[in-house]
Amino acid sequence: xxxxxxxxxxxxxxxxxxxxxxxxxxxxxxxxxxxxxxxxxxxxxxxxxxxxxxxxxxxxxxxxxxxxxxxxxxxxxxxxxxxxxxxxxxxxxxxxxxxxxxxxxxxxxxxxxxxxxxxxxxxxxxxxxxxxxxxxxxxxxxxxxxxxxxxxxxxxxxxxxxxxxxxxxxxxxxxxxxxxxxxxxxxxxxxxxxxxxxxxxxxxxxxxxxxxxxxxxxxxxxxxxxx
Amino acid sequence: xxxxxxxxxxxxxxxxxxxxxxxxxxxxxxxxxxxxxxxxxxxxxxxxxxxxxxxxxxxxxxxxxxxxxxxxxxxxxxxxxxxxxxxxxxxxxxxxxxxxxxxxxxxxxxxxxxxxxxxxxxxxxxxxxxxxxxxxxxxxxxxxxxxxxxxxxxxxxxxxxxxxxxxxxxxxxxxxxxxxxxxxxxxxxxxxxxxxxxxxxxxxxxxxxxxxxxxxxxxxxxxxxxxxxxxxxxxxxxxxxxxxxxxxxxxxxxxxxxxxxxxxxxxxxxxxxxxx
Numbered sequence: 001x002x003x004x005x006x007x008x009x010x011x012x013x014x015x016x017x018x019x020x021x022x023x024x025x026x027x028x029x030x031x032x033x034x035x036x037x038x039x040x041x042x043x044x045x046x047x048x049x050x051x052x053x054x055x056x057x058x059x060x061x062x063x064x065x066x067x068x069x070x071x072x073x074x075x076x077x078x079x080x081x082x083x084x085x086x087x088x089x090x091x092x093x094x095x096x097x098x099x100x101x102x103x104x105x106x107x108x109x110x111x112x113x114x115x116x117x118x119x120x121x122x123x124x125x126x127x128x129x130x131x132x133x134x135x136x137x138x139x140x141x142x143x144x145x146x147x148x149x150x151x152x153x154x155x156x157x158x159x160x161x162x163x164x165x166x167x168x169x170x171x172x173x174x175x176x177x178x179x180x181x182x183x184x185x186x187x188x189x190x191x192x193x194x195x196x197x198x199x200x201x202x203x204x205x206x207x208x209x210x211x212x213x214x215x216x217x218x219x220x221x222x223x224x225x226x227x
Numbered sequence: 228x229x230x231x232x233x234x235x236x237x238x239x240x241x242x243x244x245x246x247x248x249x250x251x252x253x254x255x256x257x258x259x260x261x262x263x264x265x266x267x268x269x270x271x272x273x274x275x276x277x278x279x280x281x282x283x284x285x286x287x288x289x290x291x292x293x294x295x296x297x298x299x300x301x302x303x304x305x306x307x308x309x310x311x312x313x314x315x316x317x318x319x320x321x322x323x324x325x326x327x328x329x330x331x332x333x334x335x336x337x338x339x340x341x342x343x344x345x346x347x348x349x350x351x352x353x354x355x356x357x358x359x360x361x362x363x364x365x366x367x368x369x370x371x372x373x374x375x376x377x378x379x380x381x382x383x384x385x386x387x388x389x390x391x392x393x394x395x396x397x398x399x400x401x402x403x404x405x406x407x408x409x410x411x412x413x414x415x416x417x418x419x420x421x422x423x424x425x426x427x428x429x430x431x432x433x434x435x436x437x438x439x440x441x442x443x444x445x446x447x448x449x450x451x452x453x454x455x456x457x458x459x460x461x462x463x464x465x466x467x468x469x470x471x472x473x474x475x476x477x478x479x480x481x482x483x484x485x486x487x488x489x490x491x492x493x494x495x496x497x498x499x500x501x502x503x
Contacts, residue, residue, distance in 0.1 A: 004496065004501045007500045008500055077458075078499065079458065079498050080488065081488075082499045082500075216487055
C-alpha cells in the first residue's frame with residue numbers, strides 16, 4: 001500500500017490492525033498446513049495435534065477481523081480504495097479460515113492413516129500440496145502488495161490443480177480396486193487430495209478479492225458475464 | 228414563465244451530448260472553459276463540465292476550491308460580489324446565460340438557490356415567504372397564489388407540518404423546517420434548476436435526512452446541483468459528483484464510480500481523507 005498517510009491517524013491504525021490480523025491468520029494457516037502435512041508425511045501425531053490446535057486461534061482471528069472491519073465501516077465510513085481494502089480484508093478472512101479448516105481435515109485424516117502401515121501412495125498428494133500452498137502464499141502476497149499480475153496468474157493454476165487432483169484420485173481409486181484391504185487408507189488419501197483442491201479454490205477467491213482491492217475490478221465469473 | 232422572457236422555456240434547446248465523463252442524457256448545463264476572477268484572484272480556472280438534467284450533481288472539494296463560486300455562476304449570483312470577471316460560457320439548455328441580452332433576474336428565476344443557512348424573510352409569515360417570488364413578479368391572483376403556496380409546500384414536504392400555521396412567522400419554524408420553507412420558496416416560481424449550497428450543514432441528522440429525501444423526490448422534476456462538505460451526503464444524494472481543487476475541476480463522473488474507484492489520484496486522496 002503506497003497511499004499517503006490518512007489525516008486521521010486513527011484510521012490508518014485501524015486499517016493497519018485489520019490488515020495485520022488478516023496476515024496473522026494467513027501465517028498461522030500456513031504453519032497449520034505445514035504441520036498437518038508433516039504429520040502426514042512423517043507419520044507424526046503430535047504435529048497433527050498442533051495443526052488441529054492452531055485452528056482455534058485462526059477462528060478467533062476471523063471473528064476479530066469481522067469485528068474490526070465492522071467497527072472501521074461504522075466509525076470512518078471509508079470510500080474508494082479504503083473501502084475496498086476493508087471489504088477485501090473481510091472477504092479474505094473467511095477464505096483463509098476455510099483453508100485452515102482444510103489443514104485440520106488433513107491432520108485428522110493423517111492421524112487415521114498413521115494408525116495403519118504406511119502407504120507409498122501418500123507421496124501422490126505431495127505435488128498437490130506444493131501447488132496448492134504456492135497458490136495460497138501467492139494469493140496472500142498479491143493481496144499484501146496489491147499485485148494484480150500475480151493475482152491473475154493464480155486463476156489458471158487452479159485449473160492445473162483440479163486436473164492434478166482428478167489424476168491422483170483416479171490413481172487412488174485404481175489402487176483401491178487392486179488392494180481392497182487398504183481401502184480406508186486410500187479413501188483418506190482421496191480426502192486429503194480433495195482438501196488441496198479446496199485450498200486452490202480459496203486461493204483463487206483470495207486472488208480475485210486482491211484484484212478488487214487493488215483496482216476495483218471484479219474478475220469473478222467472467223463466462224457468466226460474457227454470456 | 229412569461230413568453231416575453233428572453234430565455235423563455237419554449238425557445239430552449241434540449242441539447243444532448245456526450246460530456247467528457249457523463250452519459251448521453253439530456254443536459255441542463257453545458258459549461259465551457261469557465262474562469263472567474265474576484266479582482267486579481269482567479270477562483271475558477273478553465274472548467275468545462277456538462278450537468279445532466281433531472282439528476283443530482285454534487286460539487287465537492289476543500290474549502291476555497293471554488294465550489295460556491297462555481298455554483299453561484301450557474302445563476303449569476305457571483306456577480307453580486309464587486310470586481311468579478313468571467314470568461315467562458317455557461318449554457319442553460321443551450322442558451323448562454325451570460326449573453327448581453329439576458330436579464331440576471333430571469334436567470335435566477337429559472338435557476339433557484341437554497342443557501343447554507345436557512346433565511347426566511349423575518350417579517351413575513353410562512354405563506355408570504357413562499358409566495359414572495361411570485362408577488363414580486365406581479366402575480367396578484369389570490370386563488371393562483373394559494374394553489375402555488377400549497378403545491379410548493381407539498382413538494383417541499385412541509386405542507387402537513389405547517390398547513391394550519393401559514394400566518395405564523397417563517398422564523399417560528401425549526402431549522403430543518405425553515406430550510407424546507409426556503410426550498411418551497413425556491414420552488415414557488417417553478418424554476419428548472421435548484422442550486423443548493425451546503426443546505427444541510429446547519430441541520431441535525433433527522434432534518435438532514437428529510438432534506439435528502441426531498442432532494443431525491445425533486446430530481447424527477449428538477450435538475451439539482453448541490454455543494455456539500457459532507458462526503459457521505461454526496462454519496463447518498465447525488466447521481467454525479469464533481470471534485471474541485473484550487474479552482475480546477477479535477478474529476479467529474481458517476482457518484483458510484485467517484486466513491487469506489489476515482490480515476491484521479493487527487494480525488495482519491497481527498498475523498499479518503501489523505502489530502503494535504
